[in-house]
Amino acid sequence: xxxxxxxxxxxxxxxxxxxxxxxxxxxxxxxxxxxxxxxxxxxxxxxxxxxxxxxxxxxxxxxxxxxxxxxxxxxxxxxxxxxxxxxxxxxxxxxxxxxxxxxxxxxxxxxxxxxxxxxxxxxxxxxxxxxxxxxxxxxxxxxxxxxxxxxxxxxxxxxxxxxxxxxxxxxxxxxxxxxxxxxxxxxxxxxxxxxxxxxxxxxxxxxxxxxxxxxxxxxxxxxxxxxxxxxxxxxxxxxxxxxxxxxxxxxxxxxxxxxxxxxxxxxxxxxxxxxxxxxxxxxxxxxxxxxxxxxxxxxxxxxxxxxxxxx
Amino acid sequence: xxxxxxxxxxxxxxxxxxxxxxxxxxxxxxxxxxxxxxxxxxxxxxxxxxxxxxxxxxxxxxxxxxxxxxxxxxxxxxxxxxxxxxxxxxxxxxxxxxxxxxxxxxxxxxxxxxxxxxxxxxxxxxxxxxxxxxxxxxxxxxxxxxxxxxxxxxxxxxxxxxxxxxxxxxxxxxxxxxxxxxxxxxxxxxxxxxxxxxxxxxxxxxxxxxxxxxxxxxxxxxxxxxxxxxxxxxxxxxxxxxxxxxxxxxxxxxxxxxxxxxxxxxxxxxxxxxxxxxxxxxxxxxxxxxxxxxxxxxxxxxxxxxxxxxxxxxxxxxxxxxxxxxxxxxxxxxxxxxxxxxxxxxxxxxxxxxxxxxxxxxxxxxxxxxxxxxxxxxxxxxxxxxxxxxxxxxxxxxxxxxxxxxxxxxxxxxxxxxxxxxxxxxxxxxxxxxxxxxxxxxx
Numbered sequence: 237x238x239x240x241x242x243x244x245x246x247x248x249x250x251x252x253x254x255x256x257x258x259x260x261x262x263x264x265x266x267x268x269x270x271x272x273x274x275x276x277x278x279x280x281x282x283x284x285x286x287x288x289x290x291x292x293x294x295x296x297x298x299x300x301x302x303x304x305x306x307x308x309x310x311x312x313x314x315x316x317x318x319x320x321x322x323x324x325x326x327x328x329x330x331x332x333x334x335x336x337x338x339x340x341x342x343x344x345x346x347x348x349x350x351x352x353x354x355x356x357x358x359x360x361x362x363x364x365x366x367x368x369x370x371x372x373x374x375x376x377x378x379x380x381x382x383x384x385x386x387x388x389x390x391x392x393x394x395x396x397x398x399x400x401x402x403x404x405x406x407x408x409x410x411x412x413x414x415x416x417x418x419x420x421x422x423x424x425x426x427x428x429x430x431x432x433x434x435x436x437x438x439x440x441x442x443x444x445x446x447x448x449x450x451x452x453x454x455x456x457x458x459x460x461x462x463x464x465x466x467x468x469x470x471x472x473x474x475x476x477x478x479x480x481x482x483x484x485x486x487x488x489x490x491x492x493x494x495x496x497x498x499x500x501x502x503x504x505x506x507x508x509x510x511x512x513x514x515x516x517x518x519x520x521x522x523x524x525x526x527x528x529x530x531x532x533x534x535x536x537x538x539x540x541x542x543x544x545x546x547x
Numbered sequence: 548x549x550x551x552x553x554x555x556x557x558x559x560x561x562x563x564x565x566x567x568x569x570x571x572x573x574x575x576x577x578x579x580x581x582x583x584x585x586x587x588x589x590x591x592x593x594x595x596x597x598x599x600x601x602x603x604x605x606x607x608x609x610x611x612x613x614x615x616x617x618x619x620x621x622x623x624x625x626x627x628x629x630x631x632x633x634x635x636x637x638x639x640x641x642x643x644x645x646x647x648x649x650x651x652x653x654x655x656x657x658x659x660x661x662x663x664x665x666x667x668x669x670x671x672x673x674x675x676x677x678x679x680x681x682x683x684x685x686x687x688x689x690x691x692x693x694x695x696x697x698x699x700x701x702x703x704x705x706x707x708x709x710x711x712x713x714x715x716x717x718x719x720x721x722x723x724x725x726x727x728x729x730x731x732x733x734x735x736x737x738x739x740x741x742x743x744x745x746x747x748x749x750x751x752x753x754x755x756x757x758x759x760x761x762x763x764x765x766x767x768x769x770x771x772x773x774x775x776x777x778x779x780x781x782x783x784x785x786x787x788x789x790x791x792x793x794x795x796x797x798x799x800x801x802x803x804x805x806x807x808x809x810x811x812x813x814x815x816x817x818x819x820x821x822x823x824x825x826x827x828x829x830x831x832x833x834x835x836x837x838x839x840x841x842x843x844x845x846x847x848x849x850x851x852x853x854x855x856x857x858x859x860x861x862x863x864x865x866x867x868x869x870x871x872x873x874x875x876x877x878x879x880x881x882x883x884x885x886x887x888x889x890x891x892x893x894x895x896x897x898x899x900x901x902x903x904x905x906x907x908x909x910x911x912x913x914x915x916x917x918x919x920x921x922x923x924x925x926x927x928x929x930x931x932x933x934x935x936x937x938x939x940x941x942x943x944x945x946x947x948x949x950x951x952x953x954x955x956x957x958x959x960x961x962x963x964x965x966x967x968x969x970x971x972x973x974x975x976x977x978x979x980x981x982x983x984x985x986x987x988x989x990x
Contacts, residue, residue, distance in 0.1 A: 271755045284577060291582045291592040321572040333957045340701050341960045343755050344913050347703070348952025351906055355946040360578045367584065368592065475902065479766070482759060517774040524763035531756050532748045 238381045241390045243512040244505070249396045249465065251504020252403035256458035257481035258488070258496035259410065260323075260451030266427045266491035267447050268335075273346035274326050275455060276478015277353035280471065282319040282456030283463045284357055286311055287366055290463075297371055304371060312460055316453040322353075323452025324445055332441065350474075358471040367468045372398070399461045406457065407497055410450075414493060423447060427491070476520065480507070483527040489540020498538060559616035567609035574604050648921060655682075655827060659820045668816045675819045679826055679891065681932045683884055686830035688911040688923035690880030693837055695909065696918035697846065698873035699853025700750070701758040704765025705908055708738040708878040710900035712885025714772065717785040717895055727791035727890050731883060738882025739875040746874040750867055765905055772897040784896025788889050793821055826887055833880045834920055840876070849873050850918075903945065907931075910948045914955055 257279050264272040289311045295304060330345040375393030382388075414420035422443045425433040434440045462477070463469055480503055488499025503523060510522040530537065579601040585593040658678055662671035687709065694702045715734040719725040725733075749760045772779050779785065790798060796805040798818035805821075806813040840846040848869045852859050860866055889895050911930060915922025934944045 271759065281577065284582075287592075288576055288580045288582045288594065292580060292594050318572055318576060321569060325569065325573060330953045330957070334960070337960050339755075340695075340699060340917075341956050343701055343758060344909075345953045345956045347906065347909070348949045348956065351903075351910075351945055351949030352953065353949075355943075355949060357577065359942060359946060361581055362583055364584070366582055366592070479759070479763065486756075486759075518770065521767050521770050524767050527763050528749065528760050531752055531760055535752065535756065 238379055238388050238390050239512070241379065243508050245390070245392050245396060247505035247508035248501060249399050249504070250508055251484075251501035252399050253458045253461050253465070253500075254477070254481045254484045254503050255497040255500025256403055256406065256454045256461075257477060258484040258500045259493060260455050261482050261485040262488070262490050262493065262496040263423075263447050263451050265485070267423060267444055268331075268430075270331070270342045271346065271482065272326075272331075272448070272451070273343065273478070274330075274349035274353060275323075275451060276474035276476075276481065277350045277357075278319055278323050278326070278452045278474070279455035279459045279462075279477055279481075280469070280474030281322050281353060281357060282315050282452070282459030283469045283473065284361055284366075284459075284471075285318050285456070286315040286460040286463050287368060287469060289314060290368065290371075295371060296369060297373065299371075308371075308460075312457065315456040315460055319452045319456035319459070320449040323448040323455075326353075327445055327448040332444075350478075354471055354474065361471065363471065365468050365470045368463060370395075370467055371464060395465055399465060402457065402461070406454065410454075411493060413450075419443070419446060479527070480523050483523055483530070486527060486535075486537055487530050489537030491541070492537070492539045495537055495539035556617070559613055562616055563609050563613035566612040567605050570605045570608035571601070574601050578604065651921075651924065652831075659823055663816070668814050672816060672819060675816070675823055677932060677935050679819070679823050680935065681927050682823070682826045682830050683888060683891075684908065684911060684927040684931045685924050686826065686833050686884045686887075687881060687908045688915065688927055689830065689833045689837060689920060690877050690884065691908050691912050692918065692920065692923055693840075693849075693880070694873050694877035695912050696916075697837070697841065697853065698849040698870060699917075700870060700873065701755070702761045702874070702877065703758045703902070703905055703909065704761035704763070704768075705877070705881055706900045706902070706905040707761075707765040707768040708742060708881030709885040709888065709904070710768055710772065710897075711738045711741050711878075712882030713889040713895050713900070714779065714785075714885075715882065716886035716889045717788050718779070720789050721785055721787075727789065727886070731886050734886035735879045735882040738885065739879035742875040742878025743871060746871050747867075750870040750874060762902065762905075765900075765902060769897050769900050772900070780896075782896060782898075784894055784898070786894040788893050788895065790818065790893070791821075791825065791890050822887075822891055826884075826891075829883055829887060833883075836876075837920065845869065845872055853918075906945075907948065910952050913952055 257275065260275045260278070261272060264270065264275070290308075293307055293311070295307055295311075299307070326349050330349045331342050334342045334345060372394045375391050375396070377389045377391050379390040380387060414423065422433070422438045423446075425436070425438055426440055426443050430440050433443075458477075462473065481500065484499035484503040485496050486499070487502055488495025488497070503526070506526065507519050507523055511519045514522075579596065579598050581595040581597065582592050583595065585591050659671070659675060662674050662678075665671070666674065687705070691702065691705050694700050694705070712734040715737045716725075716727065716730040719730050719733065720727075745761075745764050749757055752760065773781055775781065792798075793805050796808050797803065798805050798815075798821065800813045801807065804813065805811075805817055811817070841850070848859070848864050851862075851864065852866060852869055856866060859869075888899070892899075907930075911923055911926045914930065915924070915926035930944075930948065934941060934947075
C-alpha cells in the first residue's frame with residue numbers, strides 16, 4: 237500500500253510534466269489540424285535555456301530560499317519568453333508558408349524542424365549529459381512502514397509539490413484564458429472555421445502564432461520542471477517526452493484542453509506503475525503501445541469529439 | 548521618388564532590425580553560452596561564453612534581411628526576376644532524365660573497374676565502401692519511396708523493417724546456420740509480414756496519425772531488440788554474421804575460394820566488389836519492380852490515393868488493401884536491404900536502427916522529390932556521399948538534413964526533381980508535368 241502511494245505521487249508528478257507539454261500539441265492540433273512534431277524539441281530547448289540561466293546565475297542549494305525562488309521565477313520567465321520565440325520562429329518559417337499545401341508537407345517540415353533543433357543544440361551545447369545539482373531537497377513524510385527489510389517511507393518532496401501546484405495553477409489560468417478572453421474566443425473561432433473567422437475580422441495568422449507561442453511557453457515550464465526534477469538533461473530528451481506527451485494528447489482526446497491534462501496524468505501514472513511493478517526497460521514500449529491502441533480503437537480519445545472527414 | 552526610396556529604406560531597416568532582434572533572442576543564450584561540466588572541479592557546471600558567434604549570426608540575419616528587403620521583397624524590380632528566365636521549361640527535365648538515367652547506370656556498373664584502374668586495389672577500397680553505403684541508401688530510399696512517394700503514406704518507422712531484415716538474417720544464421728542466400732528472401736518475407744501485421748490495424752488512420760504510430764512501432768522494435776538480451780544479445784548485438792558466397796564460392800584464400808576458382812590472385816577487394824554488385828542489383832531490382840508496379844492497377848491506385856483519398860474511396864478503390872500492398876512492399880525492400888546490411892557489416896546492434904536512420908532515409912526521399920526515382924539517387928549521392936567525403940563537417944550533417952527538409956518543402960514542396968511523367972496522360976502531348984501545374988487535392 238505504501239509502495240502504491242509512493243508510485244501514485246511520482247506518477248502524478250511525471251504526469252503533470254507530460255500534461256503541460258501535451259497542451260501545446262493539443263492546442264496546435266485543434267487550431268490547424270497538424271502535429272507539431274518539433275514541440276518536444278521546444279521543450280528540450282526550454283530545459284537547456286533554464287539550465288544555462290541557472291548555471292550563469294550561480295544558483296545552488298546553498299542560495300537563500302527566498303532568493304532562490306525569486307531567481308527561479310526570473311529563470312522561468314526568461315525561458316518561457318525565449319522558448320516562445322523559438323516556437324514563433326518555427327511556425328513562421330516552417331509551417332505558415334505551407335498552409336494550403338498538400339497534407340504531408342507541414343508534417344515533413346515539422347520533422348525537419350525537430351531534427352534541426354535537436355542537432356543545433358547538440359552542436360552548440362555538446363552531446364554530453366548536463367547534470368544539475370538538486371536545488372531543493374527534503375519533503376514531507378506521509379506514511380511510514382517498518383518491516384524486516386527496513387523502513388519504507390512515503391515521501392512527497394518540495395519539488396513534487398511545486399511541480400503539481402504550478403501545473404494546477406497554469407491549467408486553471410489556461411482554461412480561463414481560452415474560455416473567457418477575446419484571444420481564447422478568437423482561437424476557438426479559428427478552430428471551428430478559419431475562413432469564416434478571418435471574414436469576421438479575426439486575425440487568423442496572429443491567432444495561430446499566439447497559439448504556438450503559448451504552447452512553447454508551457455513547454456518551457458515543463459522543461460524547467462524536468463530539469464529540476466530529474467537533474468540531468470541532454471539534447472535528445474525532447475524526442476521521448478514529445479512522443480509521450482503526444483500520446484497523452486491523443487489519449488485525452490486531441491484538441492481538448494482538459495483532455496490533454498487528463499491524458500498526461502494517465503500516461504504519467506501508467507509509466508510509473510509499469511516501471512514500479514513490471515519492468516523499467518519496457519516502460520517506453522508501454523507508452524508507445526498505448527498510443528497505437530488508442531489511435532486504432534478510440535481515435536477520438538477520452539474527452540475529444542469524433543472527427544468528421546470532409547471533402 | 549526620393550521620398551519613396553527613403554521610406555523603402557527605413558521600412559527595410561526596421562524589418563531587418565526586428566529580424567536581428569529575434570535572432571538575438573533565439574541564439575543569444577543557446578549559442579552564446581554553453582553550459583558544460585568543468586574539468587577537475589568535481590562535476591561543477593561552468594559557462595563558456597561565445598558572443599562572437601552570436602554577433603556573426605545576428606549580423607548575417609540583419610544584413611541578409613536588409614538586402615533581401617531592398618532588392619527582392621519590397622523592390623519594384625526584384626533582382627530575382629531574371630532567374631525566372633533561367634527556369635527550365637516544363638518537360639525539359641524528362642529529356643535530361645532520359646539521357647542521365649542510362650549514363651548513371653553505365654557509370655554505376657563500371658564504377659569498380661574505373662576505381663580499380665585509377666587507385667589500384669588498396670586505394671579504391673575506401674571509395675567502394677562509400678559506393679556500397681550510398682547504394683544501400685538509394686535502395687532504402689527507393690523502398691520508402693513506394694510508401695511515401697507513391698502511396699503518400701508518411702512512414703517514420705521505416706528503419707524498423709530494415710532492422711527486421713537485418714536481425715532475421717543475423718538470428719537465422721546464428722541459431723540455425725542458414726546461409727545468406729536462403730535468408731535474403733526470408734528476411735524480405737518476414738519484413739513484409741511485419742509490415743502487414745502493423746499496417747492492417749493502423750492504415751485506416753489519417754496520414755499524420757499513421758506517421759506517429761509508425762514512429763512508435765520503430766521505437767518499440769528497437770527497445771525490444773535492446774532489452775531481449777537472451778535472444779538478440781541486447782546492446783552487444785550479434786557479431787560473426789557469415790559473409791555471402793558467390794554461387795557457393797567463398798571469398799577466401801585457398802583452393803575452394805573465389806579467386807582460385809577463376810584463376811585470379813587472391814585479393815580482399817574481390818569481396819568488396821562482389822558486395823557492391825550485390826547491392827547494386829538489389830537496388831535496381833527495387834527500382835524495376837516499382838516502375839513496373841506503377842503501370843499496374845495497384846500502382847495507379849497508389850498514386851490516386853496519394854492525391855485524394857476520399858475520391859479514391861468514392862470510386863470504389865479498397866483503400867486499406869491498396870495501402871497495405873504499398874506498406875508491405877516497402878517493408879519487404881527494407882528487409883532485403885537490412886539483410887544486406889547485416890552481411891556486409893558482419894555485426895549488428897540496435898544502435899544502427901535509431902529514429903535518426905529513419906529520418907535520414909525520409910530526408911533523402913523528400914529532398915529527391917516524392918515519387919521521383921532519379922531524385923532519390925541524386926539526394927543519396929549528395930547527402931550521404933558528399934558528407935562522407937568531407938569528414939570535418941560530419942557533425943553538421945543532420946543539421947543540414949533538417950534545414951534542407953524545411954527549406955525544400957517550403958520552396959519546392961514536390962522536391963528538387965519535381966518534374967515527373969504522369970502515369971496516365973490523356974492526350975499524347977502531355978508527357979511531362981511540372982509540379983507547378985499539379986493541383987493538390989486536400990484529402
